[in-house]
Amino acid sequence: MLRKFKENLICWIAYLMVGSFNLTYRFRWQGLEHEQKARTLHPNSQVAIAIWHRNSIGCMLSHAWRRLAILISLSFDGEVIAYVARKFGIHAARGSSSRGGMEAFKQLLKLHKLSYDLGITVDGPRGPIYKVKGGIIAIASRTGMPILPFAAVGRHEWVFHKAWDNFRVPKPFTEILCLYGEPIEIPKGIESSQFEEYAEIVGRSLLELEAKLKLDIEAKTPWH
Numbered sequence: 001m002l003r004k005f006k007e008n009l010i011c012w013i014a015y016l017m018v019g020s021f022n023l024t025y026r027f028r029w030q031g032l033e034h035e036q037k038a039r040t041l042h043p044n045s046q047v048a049i050a051i052w053h054r055n056s057i058g059c060m061l062s063h064a065w066r067r068l069a070i071l072i073s074l075s076f077d078g079e080v081i082a083y084v085a086r087k088f089g090i091h092a093a094r095g096s097s098s099r100g101g102m103e104a105f106k107q108l109l110k111l112h113k114l115s116y117d118l119g120i121t122v123d124g125p126r127g128p129i130y131k132v133k134g135g136i137i138a139i140a141s142r143t144g145m146p147i148l149p150f151a152a153v154g155r156h157e158w159v160f161h162k163a164w165d166n167f168r169v170p171k172p173f174t175e176i177l178c179l180y181g182e183p184i185e186i187p188k189g190i191e192s193s194q195f196e197e198y199a200e201i202v203g204r205s206l207l208e209l210e211a212k213l214k215l216d217i218e219a220k221t222p223w224h
Contacts, residue, residue, distance in 0.1 A: 011083035028223035031180035038183035053124035058152030064088035073125035140186040149181035
């Protein structure tokens, strides 16, 4: 009973903090033409959004109150993220490659049929950092959804260097720069031996987004 109370309290505090910060954020967008193109590639205009785990907060908040479902691990950290996500109108599918993987895959397929976009932290929940795992490739191949690379990074942020991915939290009152990359189509019915090839393509695209954002932030390039 006491443990459950503590867990609920932590979830509520996390939501209170993230929600308070979100009221002060200003979101700036580039690459919207890539999102528009991606939606033309699926009969129901659905996409599989690929992000790095370290950008989870900015990416989640930038897509609040859209018809989006995200894959979240079964850990307690995942429970906190799922709680916060639900408060922002985002559905949580629970599972990972190490725990509940097949059940999570089935959940995502079901949510695709219910017309949700799917969001996946491609190197999560435990890394290694910047290493794309095969889950998003399997989902995209099975559903026909194009993969839409995405990054959302605050101009000013806290970085948790002890976390495996150097997790980011945008500071209050900062701009969050949101950038889509070119959509990536995955052929239907590909062999598992081909997953690595397409995972590398997704990884390169996401790293290019990171490099673009880093350059613009360091140069203080204005986004409108």
